[in-house]
Amino acid sequence: MKNSNNNNGNGNTKLILLHPYIQKQAATSSSSSSNRLWLLAVLSFFTIAFLLTLIYTRDPATLRSSMRSSPDTEEATVLPVPPPLPTSVINTLVHYASRSNDTFHMSHAELKSVSDVLRKCSHPCNLLVFGLTHETLLWKSLNHRGRTVVVEENRYYAAYFEELHPDVDVFDVQYATRAAELDELLGSTKELVQQECRPVQNLLFSECRLGINDLPNHVYDVDWDVILVDGPRGEGPDAPGRMMSIFTAGVLARSRKGGGGKTHVFVHDYYRDVERVCGDEFLCRENLVEVTNGMLAHFVVDRMDKDSFHFCRERNGTATAAAKRSG
Template identity: 70%
Template sequence: MKNNNSNTKLILLHPYIQKQGSSNRLWLLAFVSFFTLAFLLTLIYTRESTNTAGSAAAATIGSSTFGGAPLPTTVINTLIHYASISNHSFHMSYAELKQISDVLRKCSSPCNLLVFGLTHETLLWKALNHNGRTVFIDENRYYAAYVEEKHPEIDAYDVQYTTKLSDLHELVASTKKQIRNECRPVQNLLFSECKLGLNDLPNHVYEVDWDVILVDGPRGEWPDAPGRMSPIFTAGVLARSKKSGNAKTHVLVHDFYGDVERVCGDEFLCRENLVEASEMLGHYVLERMDENSFDFCRNMSTTTAPKAAAASSSS
């Protein structure tokens, strides 16, 4: 009888071989984990890059088709329409808004617009002067701060007027006496002591060559109100003192029915420069002048009252 145990073969695995197999599995697991992680990171990065590129492309398209171009006519007309039908008691009419809008549309781009007065139309002027520089000057420092806080895109500054409406004729006479000194038509008002010149505005206001100046402030028609003598005089000097850019400046005076607006308009903006006028809006076009000029108006007889001038011409 044969012993079956003699045919049995015993196979033993060396501990080193067992360790080697386990090590290979660990390396395989590490290799797969690494490439899985790399794949996930690549996927996330690619998705973020795609989104960023898409956003950048959208921004580029937006700036090229709208941001860098003038506002479309339909947008301008819509803005004017809704501004004119506002329930605000002191808003401008459609005709007034349209007249000012037409001036801004003809302005070279970018247009520099200076506005005296923070009013119901403030946001409209900022919007219509798309891509241009728009600066607002107001007599109420608290309201100017409020507007800037509520609308950070608005660039507003306050000014302290030292004039009184009741002193209109005295101030005009005093200014005319100093026309060759402190109240010259061509000068840097930052260093001027002229009573009607505004010399406490931010420095850069005097450095900008303004294309359009709108006088719609300060508010008030009572005797102690500051009146618009200083803004009108300042507008006349800024327009004539331009250093570069377009030689012409459009000056628009709102509430043109007032004595201050008429008298100061005749004296410092000049009737010879008046291209369009109604009871509510006067539109002047002033040209840059030589620094040695000392007359605001070429034809000094333009300061004659309208009725007197008409009577003399008929005779």
């Protein structure tokens, strides 16, 4: 670059040379700095977006299950157990729940039968309920110290209910049975009672037609203290019927992993054929404690040895005696 300048009449020529390398280096340095800033900005954006997506799209039920996957975890043992509800509060809840205008709600005597068992638990109860009903929130409240899981046949209603009440664990199950198939299903189950349909097993791996095997894994690892069968639908021959839920309740009760303890199993609508026949077959008359108002049957089922192949002791004794006579 050349610059001409006249000073005091004297013509002095000053020549200033700018090496192209200097300009190129400055431009390269500026471009490199700018690129690094853009790269940092892009990485920060995607990092924040990923974290927000992870937080807001994680399934709440999955989060709850991962936090409470097992009652034996260290976190579960250090959490403080809330005190039991006062008897006056329990009586009030049962009283108002029984006065609902819902046609299908339980009577005061039926509600009290279940609430009395929950209240007498010597430790926080594990309560498993088949069927989302008018009483679901009542069961959750009465068992506020323990674990309550609800199994529902209608996946849309289950999702809707859990959205309204995220503190309630609801899992949907598709029943592939019809009440009209009762005799056929009982026959096939008896034939496989020493194989897929045995009374002591982990149903997660079972292929018995009456066994529910698509619940979350941790459900099968829990020793359930109380099981209430009030679903699925059982009215009419085309309804799913409660064969699967009653059979599953019987297996879960007999397959407890704890050394002791019994499972209280309640079957609602016991006056109907499916509930009464399956109750007698898989929960057994010898375990029947009472039937409230002809509607709610209360069974107390003890755990069994893994080598047992008869649901009811009376039938086991009869079969053994017959085998000795034939021998």
